[in-house]
Amino acid sequence: MCDPYDVAYAQTWDVDVLWNNAGIGESGPVFEIPLDLIRRNYEVNVFLPLALTQGFVRKWIARNKRAKVVFTSSMGGLFTPANWGVYVSTKHALESVAEAMQQELAPYRIKVQTINPGAYYTGYNETMADAAFRWLDDAKHVTKRAELRKAFDAFLDAPDGHLDAQEMIDRMIEIVPGDTGKFRNVVPKATEDMLKAHQLAAWENQI
Numbered sequence: 001m002c003d004p005y006d007v008a009y010a011q012t013w014d015v016d017v018l019w020n021n022a023g024i025g026e027s028g029p030v031f032e033i034p035l036d037l038i039r040r041n042y043e044v045n046v047f048l049p050l051a052l053t054q055g056f057v058r059k060w061i062a063r064n065k066r067a068k069v070v071f072t073s074s075m076g077g078l079f080t081p082a083n084w085g086v087y088v089s090t091k092h093a094l095e096s097v098a099e100a101m102q103q104e105l106a107p108y109r110i111k112v113q114t115i116n117p118g119a120y121y122t123g124y125n126e127t128m129a130d131a132a133f134r135w136l137d138d139a140k141h142v143t144k145r146a147e148l149r150k151a152f153d154a155f156l157d158a159p160d161g162h163l164d165a166q167e168m169i170d171r172m173i174e175i176v177p178g179d180t181g182k183f184r185n186v187v188p189k190a191t192e193d194m195l196k197a198h199q200l201a202a203w204e205n206q207i
Contacts, residue, residue: 002048011055018056019070019176020049025087025124027152028132029143037135038086045090050097057110066109070176071098073114075186078195083151087128095184102183114184115175118191121162129156163188 026033026041053069060067076088077095095114102112119125129152138144155161171187186192 002044007052010052016065016067017070017177018053020053021072025128026131027084027087027128028136028148029083030085032141032143033086034135041086041090046093057105060110061108068111069101071114073116075116075118075191075195077116079198081155083148113175113181115172116184116186117168118188119161119163120165120168122165125156
């Protein structure tokens with residue numbers, strides 16, 4: 001996805017559903033994480049899928065073709081836990097991009113959806129948590145490695161942090177090719193309920 005030749009080649013394909021699923025994750029406190037890592041996270045998670053999507057959309061509109069764009073967002077696109085802020089901010093950005101595109105492309109019969117997986121156990125979150133320890137230095141940073149490791153372990157060891165990924169796979173198989181459905185698709189239902197409660201509570205959040 002980062003290779004411009006791969007992107008150019010992919011845009012020669014005649015498809016009617018584009019599913020933007022690739023992504024990487026940076027972790028650690030937002031006030032200390034190196035800016036180059038933040039830029040890279042946005043490049044991979046936001047700018048590259050948007051560039052790929054723009055190319056397909058132009059072709060579809062020129063051909064008056066009915067089509068669909070699906071973005072894999074995250075439950076993190078709808079709330080922000082501490083130490084995951086950089087990664088989930090890229091998913092917040094995708095949420096805004098997708099919501100705008102849904103309105104902009106409706107006149108051209110091009111549909112847009114997001115998929116927002118919960119904490120399914122694929123190893124992705126664990127790998128993302130480890131990423132912070134390649135730059136975090138006790139001699140340079142306020143945040144100490146042992147403290148962050150403890151926080152990540154507690155977050156990842158939560159009972160709802162190891163969901164069976166097969167449920168998400170089955171739902172994706174239904175959602176991605178579907179002609180109808182919801183714009184935002186949070187799975188599982190318990191995660192959807194938690195996010196709705198979190199967003200409601202945010203209106204009363206005090207500094």
